[in-house]
Amino acid sequence: MTSVTDPAASAGSGDPTAPFHDRDTGRRLIGRIAGQLDRLGADADRPVRLMEVCGGHTHAIFRHGLAGVLPAGVEFLHGPGCPVCVLPMGRIDDCIAIAGDPRVIFTTFGDAMRVPGSRKTLLQAKADGADIRMVYSPLDALELARRHPDREVVFFGLGFETTMPATALTVLRAEREGIANFSLFCNHITIVPTIRAVLDSPGMTVDGFIGPGHVSMIIGLRPYRFIAERYRRPLVVAGFEPLDVLQAVSMLLEQIARGAAAVANQYARIVPEDGNPAALEAIAAVFELREFFEWRGLGSIDRSGVRVRERYARFDAERRFAVQGVTVVDPTACQCGEVLKGVLKPWQCKLFGTACTPETPVGALMVSSEGACAAYRQYGGLRGAA
Amino acid sequence: MTARRRLSAATVTLAHGGGGTAMRDLVEDVFLAAFDDAGAVPAAAEDQARLPLADLVARGDRLAFTTDSFVVDPLFFPGGDIGRLAVCGTVNDLAVGGAVPVALSCAVVIEEGLPVETLRRVAASLAATAREAGVRVVTGDTKVVARGACDKLFITTSGVGVIRAGLNPGIDRARPGDRVLVSGHSGDHGAAILAARGELAVSVPVDSDCAPLTGVITALLEAAPGTRLIRDATRGGVAAVLNELAEASRAGVRVVEESIPVRPEVRGLCDLLGLDPLYLGNEGVIVAVLPPDQAEAGLAAVRAHPLGRAAALVGTVTDDPRMRVVMETPFGGTRLVDRPVGDPLPRIC
Secondary structure, three states: OHHHHOHHHHOOOOOOOHHHHOHHHHHHHHHHHHHHHHHHOOOOOOOEEEEEEEHHHHHHHHHOOHHHHOOOOEEEEEEEEOOOOOOOHHHHHHHHHHHOOOOEEEEEOHHHOOOOOOOOOHHHHHHOOOOEEEOOOHHHHHHHHHHOOOOEEEEEEEEOOOOHHHHHHHHHHHHHOOOOOEEEEEEEEOHHHHHHHHHHOOOOOOOEEEEOHHHHHHHOOHHHHHHHHOOOOOEEEOOOOHHHHHHHHHHHHHHHHHOOOOEEEOOOOOOOOOOOHHHHHHHHHHEEEOOEEEEOOOEEEEOOEEEEOHHHHHHEHHHHOOOOOOOOOOOOOOOHHHHHOOOOOHHHOOOEOOOEOOOOOOOHHHOOOOOHHHHHHHHOOOOOOO | OOOOOOOOOOEOOHHHHOOOHHHHHHHHHHHHHHHHOOOOOOOOOOOOOOOOHHHHHHHOOEEEEEEEEEOOOOOEEOOEEHHHHHHHHHHHHHHOOOEEEEEEEEEEEEEOOOEHHHHHHHHHHHHHHHHHHOOEEEEEEEEEEOOOOOOOEEEEEEEEEEEOOOOOOOOOOOOOOOEEEEOOOOOHHHHHHHHHOOOOOOOOOOOOOOOOOHHHHHHHHHHOOOOOEEEEOOOOHHHHHHHHHHHHHOOEEEEEHHHOOOOHHHHHHHHHHOOOHHHOOOOOOEEEEEOHHHHHHHHHHHHHOHHHOOOEEEEEEEOOOOOOEEEEOOOOOEEEOOOOOOOOOOOOO
16 A cells, blocks of 8 residues: 555656555555455445545545545445534624623634624624734744734634644743733543543444544544543544545554454554644643533533633633623524434435525534534535435 | 826825815825726816717717625735736626727725725726726715725726627527637636635735636627627626526536636636636636537637636537536546535535
């Protein structure tokens, strides 16, 4: 498999990802997967069900049409790993309340702008006059704080362990440089308790997991061991190019055929066994686990979110602003939770494509391009139809 | 020609919009001076331009008329600026209808405090692009608004052109079996603007493709006179045009992902930000639908033009009753190319 794992194989093409798109290697892998499925006796009626935990994989699977080229004996379940999708409405309401303070410049990543709160989105709040600005990094927010010493700059921190180190390092830098008008509205969440919640949910039918690539770059492979040891399910950490996903599928099938359940690493070119110690150190310095955190569609999950430690309280927007922290119940007809757990397919939700569309999302999975429902609307539903 | 007053102010103030001598100085010294080289604007200070009908009738049998507003941030970006954009946008909207652009109007709304030097650079670029496109700026207007009432500079151009007898491209004319041509790299303008905003921690060596397309369209129409339709892929990119033509023609479109020209650096930027180059805007790329027997000739003519070197036939019109745009991925998979929703928003990781 050197052509998959060795980018140097196509040196000089100008596009460093080219080897991971190679058509012939892809066809070979697809053929191998078909053989593996045959030997397992898997077909459309009794498929092997693989959950990709990370929204980046959901997007890649749809964008490259992977579900359509693989035999019907493998089925992808789209897991809860889109951090924008699982933001509860109450937290968006809190963002809008903070942004409504005239002293505040509220900064956020772009894709959080369209997530519906109970009354409006950040995009609508901006149109109503709140000073809300899109940034690409928490350091951009810190720079805004430097440039506007008379304003309170709040950064809307969200995401799994992938984005947590950058936020933590920004808080540490704010402290070092004595920037007093910067704070963080912390909505960071951790991936492992979420996978556990999926594994513990009634009706769980996942045969194996495609593990998140970027999160694992930070946390390494060890935190996933309980999935193999306690739940007897294999997990393969994978990259995001089409060949990465195909190879991970083949590696999972190989384990399933042997009756094995181990944590394996398809993405070794990026993901070290032990993760990134410096990033983990920054996370541990700034954040501590919350008792519980509310997830859209999934409800409250114990010890699944982090907050700012007491030591950095002055950079914590929850402490500096009157944040209500009210739990807002998801719209009753919305079935994002069932889709997130892999119990329902997006199109089986009552609202899919009718009340809930990318233009007017009801549920969070329709909001981000990494949400399973938005991906289905944008790219999907083509198996056999075209 | 009488010597013009030299404008002494360094920045534009509300006085320059007041209708008095300050405004006259601004108009004469900044705009008329720039357009003068081309002999574009008549010295006479009438309230309207007068276009002799006989000239128009000699060139074709229908008048094309269009308007567009330009609000780009930043005003200057690699490969162009708001002045160049203001000419190209309107000229291209005329040209894609088969019209030869004849005359433009140009109205500017200026935020007080804008450096006069900035305005001069924009005016010079506007005039140079008009010359390049073979079109005259024949009338204009200037307004100055208080700080905060607009963002630095807004420009609106309107244009008239003449459509040659016999040409009748239309968005509803695509038929199953027709071929789809894209004339250049998808997403260059959108990527250049994203990079030029300076908010990204990466630098991307991409210039905007902003250019007047009259020449390349003329070449295409000469080689493939049966061309069904032409659109320039601006907001919403190639994806938006494909969906518009599918809907208007009540047909489907099937495109092959590998055949769509995209620069590796634009693809890389898009991968990083979770964007799709097919949805990023262009300002110098056309999508054309050609009858199958003229497709190769049309492609050759476009490729022979300097603005069409990367052109490719990217797909086929189908008889899909659901009017979908479907893309074949390199592994033989398919995905839907849906209509864009709002502005593309970069994702977080």
